[in-house]
Amino acid sequence: MTAGTSAGPALSRGLRPSAGPQQAGPGGRTRKSLRTDGPAGYFFLSPWILGMLLLTLGPMLASLYLSFTDYNLFTAPEWVGLQNYVDMFADQRWRQSVLVTLTYVVISAPLKLAVALAVAMLLARPRRSQGFYRSAFYAPSLIGASVSIAITWRALFSDDAAVDRVLTALGFPSGGWVGDPSRALMILVLLAVWQFGAPMVIFLAGLKQIPRELYEAAECDGAGPWRKFWSITLPTLSPVIFFNVLMETIGAFQAFTSAFVVSSGNGLGGPAGSTLFYTLYLYERGFQDFRMGYASAMAWMLLLAVGLVTAVLFRTSRSWVFYNDGSS
Amino acid sequence: MLNGERHRSRLLAALACAAVLLLTACGGSGGGDGGDGGPVELRYSWWGNADRAALMQQAIAIFEADHPDIKITPNFSDFAEYWQKLNTESAGGGTPDVLQMDFSYLREYGDRGLLLDLDKSENPVPVNDLLPGLQQAGVVDGQRFAVALSGNTWGLIYDPAAFQTAGVSVPERWTWEEYGAAITKVAQTSGMAGAWDYTSIMGVFEIWLxxxxxxxxxxxxxxxxxPADLERFWQQGVDLRAAGAFPPQDKVAQALPVTVMGADLAASTVNLDSMVTRYAGExxxxxxxxxxxxxxxxxLGIRLRPGILLSAFSGTDHPRQAAQLIDFMVNDPRVGEIFGGNRGLPASNAQRAAATPKLSATDAAVAEYEKTIAQQLTVPSALPPAGVGTADSAFLRINEEMAYGRISVQDAAAQWFSETEAALR
Structure with a gap:
């Protein structure tokens, strides 16, 4: 779980005022062994460094170059300058994929986080068989990315399947969702929301760090549950929320598998292009039409867009993320 | 202690060296052959499932017994992965010696200079036993880049029971108007749609033209x-859909990957005759x-279309042996007997005769159908242009948007033309 481990810095920065003892070691020795073990350290890091250089950085630079060319894998790449980037904006299917992806990100990421926070707050209170519930709610995010779950999901939302029957019994006859362009994307949103385990665990850790005294003091002042949530939980949890918003937004931009499995019919992203994620269209351009230059340009546009969104999030975070690190 | 540590770091270094050596060894060429008297190695790639692979092994065993100087290294994958893999291998200069080829990719590969001219190789592959409509199938601008080993054609596949229930008889020949009226009547009387939307298939548009x-x-x-042609063709589909002759598009999308016919959503379809085998399975x-x-x-405007073709790599070290393998796979009756209808109906008369007793009931029906219209199938199929695969899938996709009522006939036609012009560039 990379999401879980990388939560570390954000958490320790804001919410571990009493973390002192672990950091202070017997100074001299630590420093010396750091110096002499340097080469060995790099040696042991070398698989990662090599992997990063050869499998990530190298291909990324190659793809940057290819994005300025017309390249079909066979003939040598032909330099076309910014043509691929210009073509994109005239490409109807590209514009559709952008729209579908943005819709998906804007709906699925906040919805997933809201569910994750709600469940985390329910599970934060000590109660019996707490461990069981936590595992049970976490389980979907372990299996949710698998192809078999996506296939099951597709079956659930077909005509006369579970979802249709339950809704019909409740008085909302809905029919199948899979073949309906206006609802197919919602299947994928729900599949994403169902996998709320990772942000939930991070929220749980964050909730545990909120000092009890704050709540006790608020209760003495007569604050109700809502007031405590708005004035204590949300502000003290804001660094964790920020981290989760960032991770989930970036993750949602990159969604691929679910749409590939659930909605691939007459071409990718069906029905009628309603689930054409950006990544899906990129795959179609690169690996079905073999227009690698165009696909590379698309990949770099995605990187730029995600970078931009991340930058905007960081900028706005100054006004709503509260770091209780005692410096103010 | 110290000794142990030094020992351990030496071990690590040795392991690292071994790893590096292993990597470089893998990068080296895998063809350990040449003029040193050992058997010549031929790499042979095809698309198909495990059933086909098992049959292929039997055929390869016979070939290797006939030619003790040749060793075949087989490799197979699914259709979609096959092309991804082949494209990547070819980009790296590692095209297999003998490879299965599809009609819609032939020009692309031929134009890129990747394919051997099988007429000019040291052992030209004989094609005189092939069905007349298939003899010229692999020729691109005068060079024989592939030889067809099977063929199929277009036809009407229908469910006789549904038509009978509706009181509609299927004549030996009919016009599109008569067919349209018939499928509308079937839909009205039987509750099942009369046909799969044949205006979603580019191949049918081509035949109609x-x-x-x-x-x-x-x-x-x-x-x-x-564009006016396409608008007329698609308007037919829109009218028939409005009359209820076609199944609702959301049911069609939901049934995938099962076909409309396989999911019992329609009583008939215009499609490649070999598709009936798939429908019967579903x-x-x-x-x-x-x-x-x-x-x-x-x-009828139809042609005999090569199903599977075989090509050899222009850069192969063993053109003579590659041609021998292709000749064997296309012409040898023992191969026809092994495969039956697995690769489609064989292209050569010798293999078709040998395969006949092994054909399933549906394959036999296809063979019978092709026999009845044989006089229509003598003109060879024209080679489709490079990029036709993209045009084909765009046709299906844009038609789907129209079926959902999201786009007008005029806009749909304009969109297909603009996408296809870009793809054919």
């Missing part, structure tokens, strides 16, 4: 049809084959 003496593509790979219904509708009863 040909029946009127027109063509979809020019010889030099441009679009010859006009559905319990009985299917029959008949001639497809035509605006010109004398000419």
């Amino acid at each position: 040909r029946q009127q003496g027109k063509a979809l593509f020019t010889e030099d790979g441009r679009i010859e049809a006009t 559905s319990d219904r009985e299917f029959a084959l008949g001639a497809l509708p035509s605006s010109n009863p004398a000419d």
Whole structure:
């Protein structure tokens, strides 16, 4: 779980005022062994460094170059300058994929986080068989990315399947969702929301760090549950929320598998292009039409867009993320 | 202690060296052959499932017994992965010596200089036993880049019971108008849609044009049809859909990857005749084959289309042996007997005769159908231009948007033309 481990810095920065003892070691020795073990350290890091250089950085630079060319894998790449980037904006299917992806990100990421926070707050209170519930709610995010779950999901939302029957019994006859362009994307949103385990665990850790005294003091002042949530939980949890918003937004931009499995019919992203994620269209351009230059340009546009969104999030975070690190 | 540590770091270094050596060894060429008297190695790639692979092993065993100096290294994958893999291998200069080829990719590979001219190789592959419509199938601008080993053609696949229940008889020949009226009646009386939306298939559009003496593509790979042609063709589909002759599009999308016919959503379809084997596997219904509708009863506008072709890599070290393998796979009756209808109906008369006793009931029906319209199938198929695969999938996708009512016929036609012009560039 990379999401879980990388939560570390954000958490320790804001919410571990009493973390002192672990950091202070017997100074001299630590420093010396750091110096002499340097080469060995790099040696042991070398698989990662090599992997990063050869499998990530190298291909990324190659793809940057290819994005300025017309390249079909066979003939040598032909330099076309910014043509691929210009073509994109005239490409109807590209514009559709952008729209579908943005819709998906804007709906699925906040919805997933809201569910994750709600469940985390329910599970934060000590109660019996707490461990069981936590595992049970976490389980979907372990299996949710698998192809078999996506296939099951597709079956659930077909005509006369579970979802249709339950809704019909409740008085909302809905029919199948899979073949309906206006609802197919919602299947994928729900599949994403169902996998709320990772942000939930991070929220749980964050909730545990909120000092009890704050709540006790608020209760003495007569604050109700809502007031405590708005004035204590949300502000003290804001660094964790920020981290989760960032991770989930970036993750949602990159969604691929679910749409590939659930909605691939007459071409990718069906029905009628309603689930054409950006990544899906990129795959179609690169690996079905073999227009690698165009696909590379698309990949770099995605990187730029995600970078931009991340930058905007960081900028706005100054006004709503509260770091209780005692410096103010 | 110290000794142990030094020992351990030496071990690590040795392991690292071994790893590096292993990597470079893998990067080296895998063809350990040449003139040193050992058997020549031929890499042979095809698409297909495990069933086909098992049959292929039997065929390869016979070939290797006949030619003790040749060793075959087989490799197979699914259709979609096959092309990804082949493209990547070819980009790296590692095209297999002998490879299965599809009609819609032939020009692309031929134009890139990747394929051997099988007429000029040291052992030209004989094609005189092939069905007349298939003999010239692999020729690109005068060079024989591939030889067809199987063929199929277009037809009407229908469920006789559904038509009978509706009181509609299937004549030997009919026009599109008669067919349209028939499927509308079937839909009205039987509750099942009369047909799968045949206007979603580019191949049917091509046939429809040909029946009127027109063509979809020019010889030099441009679009010859006009947007007005496509609008007329698609308007037929829109009208029939409005009349209820086609199944609702959301049911069609939901049934995928099962086909409309396999999911019992329609009583008939215009499609490649070999598709009936797939439908029969998906559905319990009985299917029959008949001639497809035509605006010109004398000419159905259909051609014998090569199903699978075989090519050799232009850079192969062993052109003679590659040609021998292709000859064996295309012409040897023992291969026809092993495969039956697995690769489609064989292209050569010798293999077709040898395969006949092994054909399933549906394969036999296809063979029978092709026999009844044999006089229509003597003109060879024109080679589709490079990029036709993209045009084909765009046709299906844009038609789907129309079926959902999201786009007008005029806009749909304009969109297909603009996408296809870009793809054929």
